[in-house]
Amino acid sequence: MTPKAAGLVYGLEDRPPLGSLLLISFQHLLLMSSTLALPAALMAEIGGSVIDGRGVLALTMIAAGLGTILQACRLPGVGSGYLCPNLCGPNFFLASANAAWLGGLPLMRGMTIAAGLFEFLFAGFIRRLQPLFPTAVLGVVVLMVGVGLVPIGASRFMSIAYAGDPVSGGRVAVAAITVLTMVAVNLFSKGTAKLFTVLIGMVVGYLLAWIFGYLVPDTDAMVAAVPWFGLPAINTFFSLEFRWDLLPVWIIVSICGALKSFGNLVLCQKYNDDQWTETDIAGVRRGLMADALSLTTSGLLGGMATDTSSSNVAFSGASGATSRVVAYVAGGAFMLLGLSPKISTVLTLMPSPVAGALLLFVTAYMMMSGVQIISRERLDSGRLLCLGLAVWAGLSVDIIPSVYADVPSWIRPLFASSLTIATVVAVVLFQWLRLADWRHGGR
Amino acid sequence: MLMAVRQSVRAAWVKARRPRPFRVPRVFVVIALALGGLVCATPAVASGMDRVSRYVYADTRQLVAVVEEAAALMEHEGRQAFEAFAVAGSRWRQGERYLYVYTLEGTCVFHGSTPELVGRNLLTSRDIDGNPMVERIVDIGRRPEPDAAGWVFFLWENGTQISATFKSAYNRRVVMPDGQVLVVGSGLYLAKTEPVVAAERIDDAARYLEVIGLQQGGAALLARNSRFVFPDVTVFVLDEQGRTIVDPAFPMNPGRRLLEFTDAVGHQPIIDLMRKLKTQSSASVQFLARRPGAALPARKVIYARRIVVDGRSVIVGGEYFRPTPVWMRE
Numbered sequence: 001m002t003p004k005a006a007g008l009v010y011g012l013e014d015r016p017p018l019g020s021l022l023l024i025s026f027q028h029l030l031l032m033s034s035t036l037a038l039p040a041a042l043m044a045e046i047g048g049s050v051i052d053g054r055g056v057l058a059l060t061m062i063a064a065g066l067g068t069i070l071q072a073c074r075l076p077g078v079g080s081g082y083l084c085p086n087l088c089g090p091n092f093f094l095a096s097a098n099a100a101w102l103g104g105l106p107l108m109r110g111m112t113i114a115a116g117l118f119e120f121l122f123a124g125f126i127r128r129l130q131p132l133f134p135t136a137v138l139g140v141v142v143l144m145v146g147v148g149l150v151p152i153g154a155s156r157f158m159s160i161a162y163a164g165d166p167v168s169g170g171r172v173a174v175a176a177i178t179v180l181t182m183v184a185v186n187l188f189s190k191g192t193a194k195l196f197t198v199l200i201g202m203v204v205g206y207l208l209a210w211i212f213g214y215l216v217p218d219t220d221a222m223v224a225a226v227p228w229f230g231l232p233a234i235n236t237f238f239s240l241e242f243r244w245d246l247l248p249v250w251i252i253v254s255i256c257g258a259l260k261s262f263g264n265l266v267l268c269q270k271y272n273d274d275q276w277t278e279t280d281i282a283g284v285r286r287g288l289m290a291d292a293l294s295l296t297t298s299g300l301l302g303g304m305a306t307d308t309s310s311s312n313v314a315f316s317g318a319s320g321a322t323s324r325v326v327a328y329v330a331g332g333a334f335m336l337l338g339l340s341p342k343i344s345t346v347l348t349l350m351p352s353p354v355a356g357a358l359l360l361f362v363t364a365y366m367m368m369s370g371v372q373i374i375s376r377e378r379l380d381s382g383r384l385l386c387l388g389l390a391v392w393a394g395l396s397v398d399i400i401p402s403v404y405a406d407v408p409s410w411i412r413p414l415f416a417s418s419l420t421i422a423t424v425v426a427v428v429l430f431q432w433l434r435l436a437d438w439r440h441g442g443r
Numbered sequence: 444m445l446m447a448v449r450q451s452v453r454a455a456w457v458k459a460r461r462p463r464p465f466r467v468p469r470v471f472v473v474i475a476l477a478l479g480g481l482v483c484a485t486p487a488v489a490s491g492m493d494r495v496s497r498y499v500y501a502d503t504r505q506l507v508a509v510v511e512e513a514a515a516l517m518e519h520e521g522r523q524a525f526e527a528f529a530v531a532g533s534r535w536r537q538g539e540r541y542l543y544v545y546t547l548e549g550t551c552v553f554h555g556s557t558p559e560l561v562g563r564n565l566l567t568s569r570d571i572d573g574n575p576m577v578e579r580i581v582d583i584g585r586r587p588e589p590d591a592a593g594w595v596f597f598l599w600e601n602g603t604q605i606s607a608t609f610k611s612a613y614n615r616r617v618v619m620p621d622g623q624v625l626v627v628g629s630g631l632y633l634a635k636t637e638p639v640v641a642a643e644r645i646d647d648a649a650r651y652l653e654v655i656g657l658q659q660g661g662a663a664l665l666a667r668n669s670r671f672v673f674p675d676v677t678v679f680v681l682d683e684q685g686r687t688i689v690d691p692a693f694p695m696n697p698g699r700r701l702l703e704f705t706d707a708v709g710h711q712p713i714i715d716l717m718r719k720l721k722t723q724s725s726a727s728v729q730f731l732a733r734r735p736g737a738a739l740p741a742r743k744v745i746y747a748r749r750i751v752v753d754g755r756s757v758i759v760g761g762e763y764f765r766p767t768p769v770w771m772r773e
Contacts, residue, residue: 093771101710101730102709102710151769151770151771152770155768155769155770156770159501160501160769161500161501161768161769162500162501162635162767162768162769163766163769164500164502164635165501165502166501166502166505217495217496218496245709401739402737402738402739403738405738405739406738
């Protein structure tokens with residue numbers, strides 16, 4: 001049994017009292033719901049019907065819930081045993097939309113399954129790949145996962161969806177008050193009140209959004225129009241397509257997802273162990289297997305690709321509740337809610353300032369966790385410089401993507417995200433230094 | 444008295460610090476339950492907002508809301524509302540956005556940016572392409588519906604460029620307290636194309652062709668001052684084999700085969716469109732294309748409708764760029 005880390009209220013093996021358990025799980029549910037707008041956006045992109053959209057949403061929720069439970073289990077070869085929930089993966093959105101444009105939902109499903117199978121392969125070789133990922137490189141991975149959430153978080157926080165949208169001072173104020181409430185609860189509350197950081201912040205945010213009229217327009221009509229219970233439509237269940245030319249992009253996205261999950265699982269290990277110094281690679285392998293299983297299941301069912309949630313992992317650290325029982329309850333509830341179109345619709349209609357505040361809170365925590373991991377290793381000036389170069393490369397892809405627009409097609413997948421390029425640069429430069437050290441008889 | 448207060452505060456503080464088993468405060472449970480109820484109990488959106496909520500982009504929604512509110516104010520206060528409309532920095536006049544008001548005869552009775560136009564009849568004025576924009580604005584006021592509204596597109600100077608810029612103006616018929624009918628409007632420069640506006644305009648072009656016929660209507664669709672030419676949207680007509688009948692790229696030489704047209708990622712949108720139009724009367728598809736000066740391809744939408752003109756089945760459509768959300772990389 002893992003001893004409980006000092007900063008935790010409920011550790012991995014603890015079983016919180018029922019009331020606390022339900023409220024903590026509810027907050028995880030809210031975080032898992034933060035990307036549920038993506039299936040709806042995808043269906044809008046491809047001009048799908050409302051029924052198809054509801055079906056994709058429900059099946060994504062079922063797959064994500066199942067993945068959350070599997071991840072918390074410690075089955076032979078599958079499951080890290082940590083509270084590391086799954087959600088609808090934002091990094092898969094563009095690839096999914098592209099596949100759905102080209103071949104509809106059957107092609108999206110086929111490519112999602114292919115990405116899942118590739119992650120199985122990646123997980124299988126992770127032990128051999130371990131020397132590529134020293135602690136400092138993992139810190140960069142965690143940091144860049146946080147950086148990857150910045151654009152969507154900033155967009156929601158400022159309530160700016162498209163360039164040229166007017167800035168609403170009121171909406172920004174609601175977002176700021178919401179995030180400050182979360183920070184205040186997290187900083188100044190003693191012990192268990194920290195568990196409800198997100199809930200208290202969101203209640204404040206929802207109340208302000210309601211008072212000032214910032215709830216999503218037509219929320220009541222949209223909620224009223226759908227039933228309380230409904231099985232997802234499975235009219236495309238037996239229809240699968242695959243395209244070889246899309247495979248490279250999906251492999252890259254799959255590697256990004258796996259690296260993100262790698263970072264999330266390292267963070268889980270760190271939160272649950274005060275003395276953490278190096279990665280338990282066997283645990284990461286089982287975690288990646290669970291992630292791959294969840295991704296493949298989502299494709300098989302007909303949902304959008306799922307991924308482990310950095311926001312939930314960061315929140316579990318910030319709140320001090322990492323009990324795996326929370327994963328069982330939140331995952332089970334997410335699956336059940338997938339069968340209730342009414343409740344899943346409510347979850348997708350989170351007001352922009354509230355969602356932005358939530359993302360800002362967890363992203364800030366996640367980025368600093370990455371920095372903390374990096375600082376655990378004693379780094380010489382050469383390695384510090386390598387990390388700096390990796391972060392620079394990653395940030396440049398996010399800040400000025402257009403400079404990479406005309407790179408040769410065979411190398412383009414490398415620049416698919418800041419996470420990919422930063423990881424590749426960090427890995428290559430660290431291996432180069434390792435080789436140099438070895439040649440000079442150093443470490 | 445002070446001592447007593449101090450003692451009770453101190454006692455409460457000591458009590459609060461005493462360790463005790465944790466129980467979830469009931470207030471949190473109540474709040475959590477209320478959260479779900481709160482979302483469901485959102486007050487119904489006012490009917491006047493229906494016109495706003497049909498648009499996707501926040502700047503369009505803001506423009507429509509401002510014009511609708513201005514119309515309501517004019518219907519209530521009459522011409523006194525113009526004083527408020529003229530205040531710089533107010534809701535009615537901000538940045539490049541200002542209001543204008545015309546009579547049904549085309550006389551300007553209020554202009555937020557160029558007061559010199561007030562009192563002048565501008566009915567015959569044209570933009571650089573020959574668009575009779577004031578005539579089109581006034582036409583909206585002549586419609587029978589008491590709250591008629593619509594869009595007019597034209598080229599206009601915006602004060603920050605030497606050449607004229609496309610302006611999308613939303614206009615609303617107003618019945619003043621004294622019974623006079625006016626039209627109030629405001630516009631956005633280089634606005635994002637709203638899917639609902641594009642679809643309405645292309646459907647309008649289809650109806651026009653059904654009445655006028657391909658021979659005469661085709662040329663009118665492509666004229667620069669046609670009401671079917673508006674910011675970044677060009678209307679085309681295809682036959683059943685995907686060959687152009689009305690071709691904005693080669694107006695004098697139609698017959699181009701677009702069926703096998705392939706975009707930046709290998710997608711064939713016209714084949715997709717044809718497939719959809721076999722079972723639907725109208726459909727939308729997307730593809731990737733480069734904007735002028737942009738390094739990365741952006742999403743472009745084709746909206747099209749199948750109609751019968753001169754006894755033959757044709758497809759009337761238009762394409763426009765769809766903006767990418769700020770958080771999404773193209």
